Amino acid sequence: MEFLPDTIHYRNFLHYRPSAVRGVIRASAFSLPIDCFYPRTSNVSSLGLQPTWVPFSSTLMHRRHLDFALDVYDSTWLSPLSDPTYYLGDLINIQASVRTGSHVPLRIYVDECVARPSAASSMKYEVITDHGCLVDGQHSRSRFLAPRGDQFLRFQLDTFIFTGASNSQIYLLCHLKAVAASPADQHNKACSYDPATTAWHSHEGGNCSCCASPAGCGSRRRRRHLPQDREGLQLPFSVTTLAIAVLCSLFVFLGILGCYCSTKRYHRGYQMGAVDAALGESGAVAMAPTATGDSNVASKKPGAVVAAACGESGSV
Incomplete structure (x- = not known):
């Protein structure tokens, strides 16, 4: 095989050796060279060139679901328990696992854990937060154990009960999440709190510094569960929705104002038209009714004329 600038060259030799039948050979032996040239449509290297063909690694060959499990084990970690009972002071052995089958190697992590007295209860207690910080260990003996392979993760939870709950369960x-087998990072880790050193650590050497940070490790769930005095104002809608609503309200207000001004101008023009018509009839407005025995002529001031025309338009 030889790589040429535009092609891949395969060179083979076909050898023919005729066999003798009853000591007689009826053909000649020969060797035939065979050259095959396959075009190289692109080149993938550290220069970041994008191939024009779809490589085999990017072709979806099979789709399947990953089987996650969260089991409680006995003190020897040999057999799972179906309906365990614990007393205060006991440690609960919990194992998270994933079965990948023929999938590429994956590593399992516990992103978060929340404890409740029942599935429908609003009372809750956060055990693991921020992509693998076992925060319950700050007040108890809860901790992650050394990993037992990529597909298993074990941790121990110190027993507790909920105050005010009707039951003790x-x-x-x-x-749980499974990620590609790679070194632990800020979003894929299993960090425990060590009371002796008052510091966070990981058996995998992951970065646990964000577990001690008030800002957390970038977890959205953690930010939503912050106390209300640290959350600030929480709106039930986005800023974009608010801006659209304000603009629509402004357009409606301008439309109503325009209609009102148009109506006002229309009525004002109608009244002035009626006055002009009244002024055009000289017999109607030139003489006002006079009292008996009085020969004085009514005032012809414009104000008086307008008042008479507007005030008694029916009689005029």
Whole structure:
């Protein structure tokens, strides 16, 4: 095989050796060179060139669901427990796992865990937050254990009960995720709190510095659960929706104002037209009614004429 600038060259030799039948050969031996040239449509290298063909690695060959599991084990970690009972002071052994089958290697993490006294209860207690920070360990012995392969993650939860709850059970709701097997980072980690050193650490060497940060590790769920005095004003709609509503209200107000001004101008023009018509009839406005025995002529001031025309337009 030889790589040429535009083609890939395969050179082979076809050898023919005739066999003898009863000691007789009826053909000659020969060797035939065979050259095959395949075009190279593109080149993929560190220069960042994009190929014009679809490589095999980007072709979807099979789609399947990953099987996640969250099980509670006994103190020996040998067998799972279906209906366990614990007492205050016990440690709950929990294992998160994922079955990948023929999938590429994946590593499992516990993104967050929330405990509730029941599935429908509004009372909750955050156990794991910020993409793998076991915050319950700041007040107890809860911690992550050393990883047992990429497809398993174990942690221990110190037992507790909810004050004011009608029962003493714990409903644990966890968000598990499987990512490509790679070094742990800020969003894929399993961090425990060490009371002796008052610091966060990870068995995988992940970056746990954000677990101690008031801003958290960039988790949206963490930001939503902040106390109200730190959240600020929370609007039930976006700023874009608010701007559109304000503009629509402004357009409606301008439309109403325009209609009102047009109506006002129309009525004013109608009244002035009636006055002009009345002024045009000299017999109607030149003489005003006079009292008996009085020969004085009514005033012809413009104000008086307008008043007479507007005030008694029916009689005129």
